[in-house]
Amino acid sequence: xxxxxxxKMVNELTPKENRLSNMLISFITGGIIGLIGTIIYVxxxxxxxxxxxxxxxxxxxxxxxxxxxxxxxxxxLFQKFKCGLIIPITGFAHSVSASILDYKKEGLLNxxxxxxxxxxxxxxxxxxxxxxxxxxxxxxxx
Amino acid sequence: MSSFKYNNVYIKDYETIAGPKxxxxxLVYQNTIDNYYYNEEKIEDAEIKMQNFCLTKIIKxxxxxxxxxxxxxxxxxxxxxxxxxxxANRHLxxxxxxxxxxTFNESLIxxxxxxxxxxxxxxxxxxxxxxxxxxxxxxFPIEYGSPKKQYTTFTTTGAACTLxxxxxxxxxxxxxxxxxxxxxxxxxxxxxxxxxxxSAANTLHKHLTDLHRPLDYYDLIVxxxxxxxxxxxxxxLIKEEYNYNPKYYIDAASIIYNEEQNTYQxxxxxxxxxxxLFNKILKDKKNKRILLLATGSLHSPLMVNLKKSIPSITxxxxxxxxx
Numbered sequence: 001x002x003x004x005x006x007x008k009m010v011n012e013l014t015p016k017e018n019r020l021s022n023m024l025i026s027f028i029t030g031g032i033i034g035l036i037g038t039i040i041y042v043x044x045x046x047x048x049x050x051x052x053x054x055x056x057x058x059x060x061x062x063x064x065x066x067x068x069x070x071x072x073x074x075x076x077l078f079q080k081f082k083c084g085l086i087i088p089i090t091g092f093a094h095s096v097s098a099s100i101l102d103y104k105k106e107g108l109l110n111x112x113x114x115x116x117x118x119x120x121x122x123x124x125x126x127x128x129x130x131x132x133x134x135x136x137x138x139x140x141x142x
Numbered sequence: 143m144s145s146f147k148y149n150n151v152y153i154k155d156y157e158t159i160a161g162p163k164x165x166x167x168x169l170v171y172q173n174t175i176d177n178y179y180y181n182e183e184k185i186e187d188a189e190i191k192m193q194n195f196c197l198t199k200i201i202k203x204x205x206x207x208x209x210x211x212x213x214x215x216x217x218x219x220x221x222x223x224x225x226x227x228x229x230a231n232r233h234l235x236x237x238x239x240x241x242x243x244x245t246f247n248e249s250l251i252x253x254x255x256x257x258x259x260x261x262x263x264x265x266x267x268x269x270x271x272x273x274x275x276x277x278x279x280x281x282f283p284i285e286y287g288s289p290k291k292q293y294t295t296f297t298t299t300g301a302a303c304t305l306x307x308x309x310x311x312x313x314x315x316x317x318x319x320x321x322x323x324x325x326x327x328x329x330x331x332x333x334x335x336x337x338x339x340x341s342a343a344n345t346l347h348k349h350l351t352d353l354h355r356p357l358d359y360y361d362l363i364v365x366x367x368x369x370x371x372x373x374x375x376x377x378x379l380i381k382e383e384y385n386y387n388p389k390y391y392i393d394a395a396s397i398i399y400n401e402e403q404n405t406y407q408x409x410x411x412x413x414x415x416x417x418x419l420f421n422k423i424l425k426d427k428k429n430k431r432i433l434l435l436a437t438g439s440l441h442s443p444l445m446v447n448l449k450k451s452i453p454s455i456t457x458x459x460x461x462x463x464x465x
Contacts (some may be wrong), residue, residue: 001382006379017292098282102283
């Protein structure tokens with residue numbers, strides 16, 4: 001049996017992920033996170049300036065997720081709701097706090113360098129894409 | 143030829159310990175632990191403690207003290223640290239081996255060959271794996287719990303220690319086959335069953351042709367940790383390639399956990415074979431000639447990230463139960 005024939009056989013037998021249901025679950029849970037964020041923002045908006053209210057809202061969501069990660073609740077939620085929780089800022093908070101928990105016992109230096117093991121690419125490519133978009137915006141003068 | 147027959151190698155004693163998730167599963171074990179930390183602060187220490195527990199019990203029960211001629215063993219962690227740290231300051235001769243989940247059979251082959259040759263009279267095979275340690279090394283941080291695909295396997299927690307001797311007992315190690323490294327171009331490290339199935343099929347065929355045996359010479363063929371999907375691929379493969387149709391076949395990894403435990407395709411790790419062999423197959427006393435095919439996926443996170451295809455290996459051990 002050659003490689004190609006074998007890979008074909010494996011592909012036939014391997015169960016496929018149900019993409020439609022995954023997408024639906026992610027859509028709904030992602031939406032719920034957005035809704036919670038908006039509710040918090042609308043309430044904070046009455047007290048603070050809009051920009052400050054957004055920052056506080058993000059802090060509350062990040063803090064809650066990190067807290068749930070430390071309690072060991074987040075990972076089960078993430079496995080269940082998948083990208084609905086990974087793509088919003090909850091995913092970022094969870095990946096950083098999970099890495100920190102993992103490297104806690106290796107000392108402060110290792111913990112620091114490994115904290116962004118998973119979130120590092122989010123930060124890097126976030127900044128890079130922001131720079132590129134800003135350049136485009138300046139050139140087009142919109 | 144890489145198949146060997148042994149005349150005077152026997153399993154005298156064994157000790158196994160299993161983790162909390164395995165405790166809730168299908169089998170009843172000699173010893174179990176209640177949580178992954180095993181009263182230690184670090185999970186690495188917990189795995190060392192599990193191995194240490196098995197080793198100490200075997201030494202005490204057989205009054206071996208310092209008369210151990212050789213220990214062969216290994217585990218899943220980088221540089222087989224768990225086994226090395228377990229044996230630190232014990233003043234015992236040690237050979238560390240690594241063949242991923244085929245480590246246990248590899249140790250048995252080395253020991254059996256040396257005992258059969260007369261180089262040593264007895265020796266110990268030791269192995270362990272820990273779900274959280276493996277998760278951390280091969281996948282993501284423990285608490286991250288990223289969504290898993292349906293066809294992944296779940297690393298089994300446990301440790302096992304086996305004493306092989308020259309003096310006759312009820313369990314005889316009768317023959318063995320050393321496997322070849324086989325790569326069928328599968329790149330997905332989560333689909334371990336598909337990676338390992340071709341090497342299991344290859345070693346099975348080699349074992350039977352080397353020793354001129356029909357398939358039904360064995361009343362039970364056991365694969366190590368192919369998982370439910372992997373064993374399906376394995377059965378299809380041996381039927382198509384060699385026209386084998388085993389009547390009595392089980393996959394050790396598939397029977398460790400029950401359906402509700404959410405472990406996808408079943409267990410994995412070098413400890414799967416000893417856990418199932420000693421806690422189910424030998425306990426049931428139904429089978430006389432057993433062929434153990436321990437399958438190992440030889441990948442490392444580095445090679446997976448470099449998008450290389452993953453090689454695998456399978457070692458076979460045949461066990462005869464005398465009444």
